[in-house]
Amino acid sequence: MERDWRRRAVRRIVVVGAGLAGLTAARELLRSGGCAVTVIEAQPRPGGLAITVDRQGCRMDLGPHRWHTEMPEAHAVFESLPAGLRIEAVRRSRMLLGGRLLRYPPSLMELARRMPWRALGMAAGLLAARGAHPATSGAAPSDCAAALRSLYGRPIYDLLFGPYMGKVWKTPPEQLDAEIVRLRILPHRNRLARVARPRSNRRLQYLRGGIEALPRRLAADVERAGGRIICGAQAVALEGEAGAVRAVVCQTASEGAKRFEADAVLSTAPITNLAQMLAPLGMAPQAVESARSLEFLRLILVNLMIARDRAMPDSWIYFPEASIRINRAHEPKNFDPSMGPPGRSILAAEITCRGADAHWRAGDADLIATATRDFQTAGLIRAGDVADGFVVRLETAYPLYQIGFRSRLATVLEAVGRFGNVVTFGRQGLFNHNNMDHSIVMGLRAAQAAASRTPATAMRAFDAEFQRFRIVD
Structure with missing residues (x-):
């Protein structure tokens, strides 16, 4: 049976997840030819963690998504965007320490x-x-x-x-x-x-109107090349046998369950979810248990809509002290002035959560009040500046690297690799701290692996490259 899909004239590839990694992989596969590519995405539109949210004419990304890379392949993707979209802004970082705003680093x-x-x-x-x-x-x-x-x-x-x-x-x-x-x-x-020694102000690269311009371009390239992107489709099960997956089953709001046959599956779903879907197909119980022990931090983005043109001159501000509840804040208009109309801006605060802790259980109004108090304490806003607010919650934002995670992750990845036509990649798929450029390179490597006769084995050859990635904030 395995030989059949390897000999098929047009291979059916299902990509789980339409973030930067998944879309890059799909685009690269379609450029190479010989593939029918379907991308399934749980959210209403492509983009993953690189979407841009619009509220009342003010826009914000899911965290400060400036562009930086030292990898030529990733930079080529960024440079392929229209010149009018690629902009620069002054990069400035500070931290609140001892009641004073100091430079950071x-x-x-x-x-x-x-x-x-x-x-x-x-x-x-x-x-x-x-x-x-x-x-x-x-x-x-x-x-x-x-x-x-x-x-x-x-x-x-x-x-x-x-x-x-x-x-x-x-x-x-x-x-x-x-x-x-x-x-x-x-x-x-x-x-x-x-x-x-303080670093002098540097410039950051960004995209006019929000970082979603990047996945939007990748998605357009996928569809232009004949690929399908199906949004609002949550992967819930895999069909097949030990050693190979034959179909991906999704749950959709409008059409119920849908089944997509696959000669290869490229998954950016959280590795914890993928392991659960592979368990009925014979994934080793020890690996399934190891996957359960891996944990993602959750992230709450509390966005204050303020009745001022700007609240601060910074790209972002860090808050290391426990007396302030928020971890970091950024103001999108300092990346691109068009992210809000004159006289209005968003001040975005980040709060990480471990599981369903007190912050995660808090209501939106309480979180908005907390962020408002913290920003007033920092001297960034005055009473009456906040016109409105909204909250965005992300359940699998950051892999949590507890001591011993590496050996548990290796157990899981080895077990996934026994399914020869399954490739797991991306931040959540490899439980890897990623910048955007890393996700793009992972997508390129996943496409290369999928083109081989043994995709899972081919992907493992890139492990050392991925582990050399460094995070740049």
């Missing part, structure tokens, strides 16, 4: 000037960390707290990095894998420069 000179009683300890800790040599300091730290202390010293960790990591990940940093530091913190040779 932090300048040791500024910290010392604003907090002179801490200066000597911070400088001594940083210099001690700088002088520690890997050959004399023992094994590399396995947890996030130890890794950060080894980079910046205890005083800066206690003031800034420790509280912020615990706040964002809703987990004690001692329980987080040091992989987070490798992904998100500059390498050893740059650690002093990052804290001791």
Whole structure:
């Protein structure tokens, strides 16, 4: 039976998920030819986490989605967009610490000037960390707290990095894998420069009208090449046998259950969901259990519609202290002035959640009131500035890298790989911290793998490349 689909003149490919990774894979497959591609997407329109929301003429992305890449293949996709869409803006970041807005990344000179009683300890800790040599300091730290202390010293960790990591990940940093530091913190040779010297203002790249212009273009390319994109279709089951999937079953609001036959399945669904769908087809019980132990952080975006042209000059602001509930905020009009009409703007706040915690259970009105108080405390808005507000909730926003996650993930991926015509990829599909450019490259690699005789095996060959990805905020 397997030989049949490999010999088929036109292979039927089903892509689960119409985010950047899924759409890129579909477009690349159609360009290569010999494939009939169907993309199924649970949400009402393509885009995944890269959609842009419009409320009363004000627009916002699902978080600050500026474009940055050092990968030529991803940059070529961005450059293929019309020149009039590609714009630049000044990049400026700050953080609220000790009641003051300071530059971010932090300048040791500024910290010392604003907090002179801490200066000597911070400088001594940083210099001690700088002088520690890997050959004399023992094994590399396995947890996030130890890794950060080894980079910046205890005083800066206690003031800034420790509280912020615990706040964002809703987990004690001692329980987080040091992989987070490798992904998100500059390498050893740059650690002093990052804290001791402020970076000059840089420019960021963006798309006029919102980042959704990128998936919109990819989706148009897919449909122009003959591919189908079916939205409002939630993948709920897979059909087949041990070693291969033959169909994807979706639930739709308008037509009920729909079945799509497949010679290969490219899935960007959360790896936890994919494992549950593969379990009835013979996925190893140990792998299914390992998948259940993997956890995604949830994200709440609280968006205040303010009756002012701008609330702040920053691209984004970080809030490391526990007294402020929100983690980070950005103002879309600082990426593109056309994201709101004159005299009105959105101030977007992020709150991460671990499971259905108190913030996740809170009503929208309570969340809007919380964000309003926090922004007033930060001095960004005044009483009466908020004209309205709305909330967006994302259930699988960030993979949570707890200690030991890597071995559990390897167990799951190995079991998925035993289904020879299934490829899992993308942020949720590989449980991988991704920027947009990473998702695009993953989509390109998934298409390459799907074109081979053994897609699952071919995709695993790219694992080392994906693990070298670094997050750029």
